[in-house]
Amino acid sequence: MALLQITEPGQTTAPHEHRLAVGIDLGTTNSLVATVRSGMAVVLNDEHGRALLPSVVRYEGDGTVEVGYEAQAGQSIDPKNTIVSVKRFMGRGLKDIAHIESLPYEFVEGEGMVRLRTVQGVKSPVEVSADILRAMRVRAEGALGGQLTGAVITVPAYFDDAQRQATKDAARLAGFNVLRLLNEPTAAAIAYGLDNGAEGIYAVYDLGGGTFDISILRLSKGVFQVLSTGGDSALGGDDFDHRIFCWVIEQAKLKPVSPQDGRLLLTRAREAKEYLTTHAVAPISVRLGSGEYVDLTITTEIFTEITRTLVQKTLAPTRKALRDANLRPEDVKGVVMVGGATRMPQVQQAVAAFFGQEPLNNLDPDKVVALGAATQANLLAGNRAAGDDWLLLDVIPLSLGMETMGGLVEKVIPRNSTIPIARAQEFTTFKDGQTAMAIQVVQGERELVSDCRSLARFELRGIPPMVAGAARIRVTFQVDADGLLSVTAREQTTGHEARIEVKPSYGLSDDEIAAMLKDSFSHATEDAFRRALREAQVEAQRLLEAVQSALREDAALLSTLERAHVDTLVARLQAVMIGDDRRAIDDAMAALNKGTAEFAARRMNASVQKALSGKKVEELEK
Amino acid sequence: MAVTLSERAAQHVSNFLSKRGKGIGVRLGVKTSGCSGMAYKLEFADAAEPEDVVFESHGLKVLVDPKSLPYIDGTELDYAREGLNEGFKFNNPNVKDQCGCGESFNV
Secondary structure (H helix, E strand, O other), X not given: OOOEOOEOOOOOOOOOOOOOEEEEEEOOOEEEEEXXXXXXXXXXOOOOOOOOEEOEEEEOOOOOEEEXXXXXXXXHHXXXXXXXXXXXHOOOOHHHOOOHHHOOOEEEOOOOOOEEEEOOEEEOHHHHHHHHHHHHHHHHHHHHOOOOOEEEEEEOXXXXXXXXXXXXXXXXXXXXXXEEEEEHHHHHHHHHHHHHOOOEEEEEEEEXXXXXXXXXXXXXXXXXXXXXXXXXXXXXXXXXHHHHHHHHHHHOOOOOOOHHHHHHHHHHHHHHHHHHOOOOEEEEEEEOOOOOEEEEEEEHHHHHHHOHHHHHHHHHHHHHHHHHOOOOHHHOOEEEEEOHHHHOHHHHHHHHHHHOOOOEOOOOOOOHHHHHHHHHHHHHOOOOOOOOOOOEEEEOOOOEEEXXXXXXXXXXXXXXXXXXXXXXXXXXXXXXOOOOEEEEEEEOOOOEHHHOEEEEEEEEOOOOOOOOOOOOEXXXXXXXXXXXXXXXXXXXXXXXXXXXXXXXXXXXXXXXXXXXXXXXXXXXXXXXXXXXXXXXXXXXXXXXXXXXXHHHHHHHHOOHHHHHHHHHHHHHHHXXXXXXXXXXXXXXXXXXXXXXXXXXXXXXXXXHHHHHOOOOXXXXXX | OOOEEOHHHXXXXXXXXXXXXXXXXXXXXXXXXXXXXXXXXXXXXXXXXXXXXXXXXXXXXXXXXXXXXXXXXXXXXXXXXXXXEEEEEEEOOOOOEEOOOOOEEEO
16 A cells, blocks of 8 residues: 655645646736645746746737737737737726727727727637636646646736626636636735734735735734725726826827837836836837937936826725724734835835835735735645635625615625625515516615616516515525625515526626637647648658659669559659648558559568578578 | 554654654544545644544554544554655555555545
8 A cells, every 4th residue: 555654734635636726816917827836835937937927918910829928029019919908808898998099909899898809800808818827827737747626816806796707707718727716915915924924904005017906904813804905996007107108208299109109108118117116217218110219217206206196096995995994004014015016116105104114025026916826726726734724704895786766776795795695685576566576786886776887687577466565575695705696586475586697797608608618629620630631741751752762772673564653653642742631641642552562562572582592591590 | 442553653653753843643544535435644643632532552642533433443553665665554454445556445
């Protein structure tokens, strides 16, 4: 039997189960993948040792899809087909997208979610994200040497159900088994909580490329509880770039620029921003496609000034999140900084001033989320280690409710409730003899349905006719650990029931996902076909060379007529092997094999005769 | 019946315990997973649970939780070397069959 080692208490692993799980930080600007090795969370680098994968996808005319650094090059030369910051479009309609006029893409209004027209056709943000996730999966499987059991993918706490569902769909499309979605700040707290083990109230200030999240967490006895969350799903480091971009346009008095120039200027703006993290002055010099030359210098003071409102915009949700948790800034024991944009000195200063303390940043702010996600993935995959038996409580970001008469919202689950959660409420009929009830599920904090986001609508039928107000209809809202919702309505006297899984109304139906998956399968057949053809061609080439070399050596063994026959067969094989009809190549090869069988036998005899001639039988017997 | 350590196993356990610097003994048990029904559990023990059954063997404490005991009662834990690999081995009289690798078993 197998020999066992003594493990730490509680660390025994099941036999034959080597569960590979990863955590993925699917970021607006960069994405990362991490895993737990020998009890330690580590980020997996690519073959060049780079941890970050730029969340950039380029679709090229010849059908290739480039992801990451390779795709980044396309930003200035081919901006229309190079999709940057696609996370901002996830589960979003045209009207939800900020600065749409300065984006170089050709948007197509899709059902519920915007699409992008590229040289490879119309792509939904889900498909673009799936291409990024696919690259992460290839990296992870390469590094871990096996199939992944599952993945935890992080999303901003502020993502609504449509955005969460879109993220899940993208992961499924990329071939991941999604263990769960995890809020980014919660992931960061896991990374810090495990490494530092410090108890108390923490704020997680996450300023990423495209999203801002603030979360108030309580860490005690190894238990994380999210007390409240807030944020802005359209505010991030990209906006700081955009401020510099606008400043450059204004200072250099540029006319409206082409998409290429716009992308180039934004790239230069980002470089200047990053340079200002460690320097007081940054040069911006660039020659535009229009021939204009921009040569400016931006100082920390100017940068701080033009981005002051952006920094302030992060503090309003921070105040609100604290208020939601009934806390004041001084109750916060530590502030965790997450996201590359928190490297900006003015952000560090503003956060320090607000909370009256220096923020924590001893982990790489770009990596904390992925590290925390990996820890969680490892746990969910069943690889528990000693002391990992803590419970993770998460909250829903927005209240969930239903429409009542007059277009009002009746909140069933208030925001910041910990999940998973189920809440039921009783409703009744409005009219005498009413036999059906429409249930409109909404998400949001406002009182009127028209101000909230409508998630789903379904009808409960078969209510027995009664006077108004006599029927009792129990509506149950249930949110699972991923923050996804199902709603059930049940008429209490008859037991009639109707339910709906909230497929947020942004578009991608199961059929569409199935169609896309099928699409990838049909490519698989095509690929398999190409491979078989290539193999047949290689084999035909080998056969031709063998026949030709035999003809050169032993042409004398064939009569003129036989020689002509072989030549015809050779010519036929040469003719079909450049085509793509594998069957024809196989047939021509078989014909040539058959047609040269006699020739081969004669050559064999001739060489045997040559070997034997002039030798006595006795010699051969030795 | 009892759960015991062979002399060799006891030597190794006390070595590991002293290297580890803490622990009151070793915990043996089973858990219901694996390809053939049950899998062995072999861990350091830092504290005895109130319901634990505690055996003494060669001066060492062997802790077994009462749920596991019926499956491993009579077991002698041995220490063996097989090629480059060495480790502990459960000589368990209750086992009827086990999977090819012996990591899990049935009673």
